Amino acid sequence: MQYSHGGVGRNLANALAKLAARPRLVSAVGADDQGTGILNQAQHIDTSLVQVLNNKRTATYTAFLDRSGECKFGIGDMDIHKAISPSLISSLEDDIARSPMVVSDGNISEESIDKLLELCRKHKVPLFFDPADSRKAYKPLLSKFVDGLTD
Numbered sequence: 001m002q003y004s005h006g007g008v009g010r011n012l013a014n015a016l017a018k019l020a021a022r023p024r025l026v027s028a029v030g031a032d033d034q035g036t037g038i039l040n041q042a043q044h045i046d047t048s049l050v051q052v053l054n055n056k057r058t059a060t061y062t063a064f065l066d067r068s069g070e071c072k073f074g075i076g077d078m079d080i081h082k083a084i085s086p087s088l089i090s091s092l093e094d095d096i097a098r099s100p101m102v103v104s105d106g107n108i109s110e111e112s113i114d115k116l117l118e119l120c121r122k123h124k125v126p127l128f129f130d131p132a133d134s135r136k137a138y139k140p141l142l143s144k145f146v147d148g149l150t151d
Contacts, residue, residue, distance in 0.1 A: 106136030
């Protein structure tokens with residue numbers, strides 16, 4: 001058994017930080033050992049916009065791999081991502097407007113993605129979307145602001 005910190009958004013922020021960018025991560029973690037570990041390991045990422053929630057568990061994903069390292073199936077608990085609501089995103093409008101770009105993953109709700117697309121389009125901020133899972137790739141396509149998505 002191997003444990004590592006991840007999450008599509010955190011992984012993207014980590015990669016951008018290694019490229020000398022200064023990413024700001026908007027996310028939610030539980031007030032648990034996993035959430036504390038993620039924040040402690042992210043010293044090079046601005047996590048000031050990460051919500052630490054006492055009544056929620058940090059998202060987890062367990063992958064079952066075969067001998068060659070291929071994922072055969074996985075089980076995830078992503079419930080905490082519901083905390084990234086349209087109202088939270090609206091409260092970050094000034095931060096979004098000043099951003100050189102926004103990157104989102106598919107773990108947040110369709111409504112939250114819609115609000116993010118709306119604000120990015122309004123402020124002409126490029127939005128890149130990583131679905132995290134092919135079953136979530138459709139989410140931005142349902143938005144009336146889909147033209148705000150960067151090709």
